[in-house]
Amino acid sequence: KAGVTQTPRYLIKTRGQQVTLSCSPISGHRSVSWYQQTPGQGLQFLFEYFSETQRNKGNFPGRFSGRQFSNSRSEMNVSTLELGDSALYLCASSSRDFISYEQYFGPGTRLTVT
Amino acid sequence: AQSVAQPEDQVNVAEGNPLTVKCTYSVSGNPYLFWYVQYPNRGLQFLLKYITGDNLVKGSYGFEAEFNKSQTSFHLKKPSALVSDSALYFCAVRVITGANNLFFGTGTRLTVIP
Numbered sequence: 037k038a039g040v041t042q043t044p045r046y047l048i049k050t051r052g053q054q055v056t057l058s059c060s061p062i063s064g065h066r067s068v069s070w071y072q073q074t075p076g077q078g079l080q081f082l083f084e085y086f087s088e089t090q091r092n093k094g095n096f097p098g099r100f101s102g103r104q105f106s107n108s109r110s111e112m113n114v115s116t117l118e119l120g121d122s123a124l125y126l127c128a129s130s131s132r133d134f135i136s137y138e139q140y141f142g143p144g145t146r147l148t149v150t
Numbered sequence: 151a152q153s154v155a156q157p158e159d160q161v162n163v164a165e166g167n168p169l170t171v172k173c174t175y176s177v178s179g180n181p182y183l184f185w186y187v188q189y190p191n192r193g194l195q196f197l198l199k200y201i202t203g204d205n206l207v208k209g210s211y212g213f214e215a216e217f218n219k220s221q222t223s224f225h226l227k228k229p230s231a232l233v234s235d236s237a238l239y240f241c242a243v244r245v246i247t248g249a250n251n252l253f254f255g256t257g258t259r260l261t262v263i264p
Contacts, residue, residue: 040193069251079240079254092251126193138184139252141193 038063040129040142048148054115057145061108061129068110069139070102073124082125085110114147122149152177154243156255163231164263171226171258173241183224184242184252185215194240200224211235231262 041060049055061068070082081094085104102112108129114121124146128139153176163169175181182201186194198209205217215226224241241255 042193071252071254078256079252081251081253084251094251128194138196138199140196141186143191143193 040127040140042125042127042142042145044145045143046146046148048150049117050150051117051119053117054113055117055147056111056113057125057127057147059110059112059127059129059142061110061127062131062140065129065131065140066108067130067139068104068108069128069130070110070112071126071128072096073126073144074122079126082112117149119149121147123147152243152253154241154253154255156239156241156258158258159256160259160261162261162263165233166230169228169231169235169260169262171239171241171260173224173226173255175222175224175241175243177243182244183215183217184244185209185213185224185226186240186242186254188238188240188257190237197226197239231260233262233264236260236262 040062043058067086069084071079072082073079082096083090083102084092088104099115104110124144126141126144128141130137130139155174157172184199185197187197188194197213198207198215200207200217208214213228215224217224239258239260242252244252
């Protein structure tokens with residue numbers, strides 16, 4: 037099976053712009069989670085989608101949003117970018133009952149805000 | 151509140167020696183515990199998990215971890231370290247009550263010295 041894919045891999049934006057990141061989960065996986073990784077804050081949970089519904093949301097401002105499509109692909113959007121949004125954004129997918137199932141991570145999208 | 155602590159930012163070990171990467175957790179319910187490894191410019195790779203049952207869990211690449219409920223620990227171990235094991239290791243916990251996202255530790259950088 038192909039792994040989790042994320043596009044683009046690298047992105048440079050300026051403050052105030054918005055950005056959309058894409059994630060394609062492993063075939064058959066219905067749960068997709070997003071994480072932000074920074075040197076200062078480490079890995080922080082953004083949100084999780086299951087069957088096109090947002091099930092959980094982390095402690096991030098409303099500028100961060102996401103959605104999931106019927107084919108389980110997911111996008112996350114960040115509006116009004118700030119310098120502090122520079123990070124590696126990781127997507128992870130999990131099959132069926134995600135609670136005890138491990139998550140499989142994509143390679144990430146490196147976002148740089150200037 | 152859920153939390154994970156990795157008390158060592160850096161662990162150095164000689165090739166061929168046993169290695170231990172420490173993790174302690176604090177949760178309000180039964181924990182599901184995970185170890186992930188991250189290589190440079192890559193996403194996280196799943197190593198092993200503890201859900202229930204035998205306290206000693208075996209995972210990928212010869213790694214194992216021991217769940218100790220009384221000490222609330224889940225240390226990662228390997229009998230003989232390889233140079234290729236050098237990477238960033240993350241411990242994570244998930245509980246089935248409330249938000250079911252992964253809580254990650256801050257990571258431990260393992261360096262295996264030839």
